[in-house]
Amino acid sequence: MNITVFDNLDTLYKKAADTFVELSKKSIEKNNKFTVALSGGSSPKVIFKLLATEEYAQKVEWSKVYFFWVDERWVSLEDEKSNAKMTFETLLDHVPVNKNHIFPMYKDGIEPEDYAKEYEQEIKNVLGEQGIFDFILLGMGDDGHTASLFPGEKILDEKQKWVDAYYLKPQEMFRITLTAPIINKAENILVVAFGESKKHALNEVLNGEYNPKLYPLQLIDKKQSFQFFTDKEARG
Secondary structure (H helix, E strand, O other), X not given: OEEEEEOOHHHHHHHHHHHHHHHHHHHHHHHOOEEEEEOOOHHHHHXXXXXXXXXXXXXXXXXXXXXXXXXXXXXXXXOOOOHHHHHHHHHHOOOOOOHHHEOOOOOOOOXXXXXXXXXXXXXXXXXXXXXXXXEEEEEOOOOOOEOOEOOOOXXXXXXXXXXXXXXXXXXXXXXXXXXXXXXXXXXXXXXXXXXXXXXXXXXXXXXXXXOOOOOXXXXXXXXOOEEEEEEHHHHO
């Protein structure tokens, strides 16, 4: 595991964008495609905007990138809460992607649990039966959750499914998410989490006793290719 503590967020965001570019080049050179699963939230939003700038956009072979999502609120793609909507507005509408390589985590006219099964099959169609993403971008909530793996939820025990959906009572909505088993298969994982509000959870995730029921990000293997970008406020 590599932890990088940045002095300022501009540098952090640029390094995250650089990481996306570097990994895309390696993967495309090796396999002629770059498979990614992206997160929502304010941090990815800035990273996506950077990648859409002329400086970065010209460095990526966008037609060979396959876009999946880490998790999603079960809302339409027109809803302001949609992670996919945000990604389209900040990145996908601004670079020459292949529209057939975009797999939003939502579909009209189907129950979320049923679409979770369909989404898992979509992943297998692109990634093969092994299901190894080239790159997964994660965040961490103040409570230590990542993706839609929230403290105390049954989904934390999932060992087989790659994708699952469930009703999250505190938020009064369905969530659909990649599970820990497939996230842990990824070649490269980057977690971006910073700010004073993340300090306690980050310390518990990295240094505390293993208690993923309370701090779900602990479920993610801290292997050599696992990177954590943070700042002094969160690292303490």
